[in-house]
Amino acid sequence: MSPDPHSLLLFPAASGRCRSCVGRVTNLPHDGRVEYRSMLAGGRARRAGRRSAGRWGSSQYVGLGPAPGEEHGMSLAESWDRYAIGSTPRRAENANGDTTWLNWTQYADHGPNESLLGPVAGRRVLELGSGSGSNVAHLVTRGAAGLGVDIAPAREAAARERWGDLPGLEFRTAEATAFLSGTDQTFDVVLSIFGAVWFVDPETLLPLIRSRMTAGGILAFSHLPAGSQGPRPGRAGMRYDHSPSAWERLLAGHGFTGASASVIDPPEGRTVGTMLVRAVAV
Ligand SMILES: C[S@@+](CC[C@H](N)C(=O)[O-])C[C@H]1O[C@@H](n2cnc3c(N)ncnc32)[C@H](O)[C@@H]1O
Incomplete structure (x- = not known):
């Protein structure tokens, strides 16, 4: 594998x-x-x-x-x-032979695709914690206008090098709350795959995300399930490992409706699934 x-x-x-x-x-x-x-x-x-x-x-x-x-x-x-610095570039092709794809999980060739975001053609998409930019780039190949925001300058450089030729796609180095507080742009879709939504207090971040989303827009994000990875002494940073019901309550309390959160099963032979959360901006 x-x-x-x-x-x-x-x-x-x-x-x-x-x-x-x-x-x-x-x-x-x-x-x-x-x-x-x-x-x-x-x-x-x-x-x-x-x-x-x-x-x-x-x-x-x-x-x-x-x-x-x-x-x-x-x-x-x-x-x-x-x-x-430790990250490996995404493969040139996935198991289907596709050159771009969106992966919500920590496993290659596993889990749902971008369809849970609804049709993205003509929609303005924001990825928070976009890393190397491959997920938002895939949505741009489907007709979206995409912006990837990541706090790490090295990420913007790598994303631009890999995807800089794709029209309709931008990358910016910014901390997620800083970006959302400072922008006047609005977005129809916001996603975060093991990204900023996992690392910033949702009581702070969710209202900011909602404030920059159009009504009816989709927010979706993924991260490791609560309790699947213990604290790692020797490193620091807050990670918000909420349960599905906790995410659903949080989202309902911050201007989202129809929130659904569940853990996707891992592939055969693996034990840790993936928390996947989706909600609609009211
Ligand atoms: C685990 S990586 C995931 C990257 C990418 N979404 C992917 O699936 O490969 C987390 C990313 O979130 C970014 N990040 C973490 N906290 C952030 C924040 N507060 N604002 C913006 N980006 C953040 C990191 O720099 C990193 O690129």
Whole structure:
């Protein structure tokens, strides 16, 4: 079986030296810089990694942090740039021989395609945490006008190099909440595949997303199911691993209707499925 892009690439060690801390993102100002409250490994850190946050479900500390005393002040963008270094470019073709495709899951050639977004031709599509840009690029090949926003400058560079010739597709380096707060653009479709929706407090992000969406627009996103991956000491960053019912309540509370969230089964021989969430902007 071909390698899973996400299981290979999610949370590679941001620093080989950073194995003794977890950090808590204590704020997320719009320049994308975070403050970390680091804790030494051990009981305190493990308890922190498991803590519950918010009304709707749990969140965990993962990925991407500075070691205490070494790299405090490293911006979130710099952390994600480090992460990008470990990423493998998408294959030139999938199992069907297609050169572009959209994959919601962490497994190659698995799961639903873009059809859950409805027809995208002529629609304005935003991907939050677009990485190498391949998913939003696929939607542009289907007639959408696409914008990929990612906090990591290296991602924009790679996406432009790979997809820069595709008319109707743009990439921008920006933190998701900063972009949404500052833009006057509106979007018919917003998607996030293991992207910013997983990493930013939904109480902050969902209202911002809704404010930039047209009524009747579709929001869809995916991430690992809650509890499928424990806290990873030595890396930092908040991940919002909500349950399906928690996502449905959150979305209903922030201007979305018809929210459906469920875990897609993994392919045979694998144990971890994929949380897939879809809702309609009211
Ligand atoms: C696990 S990768 C997934 C990338 C891509 N969606 C894919 O499926 O390959 C997460 C991406 O989200 C971006 N990201 C994380 N937090 C973000 C934020 N707050 N704003 C914008 N991008 C963010 C990272 O830089 C990274 O490229």
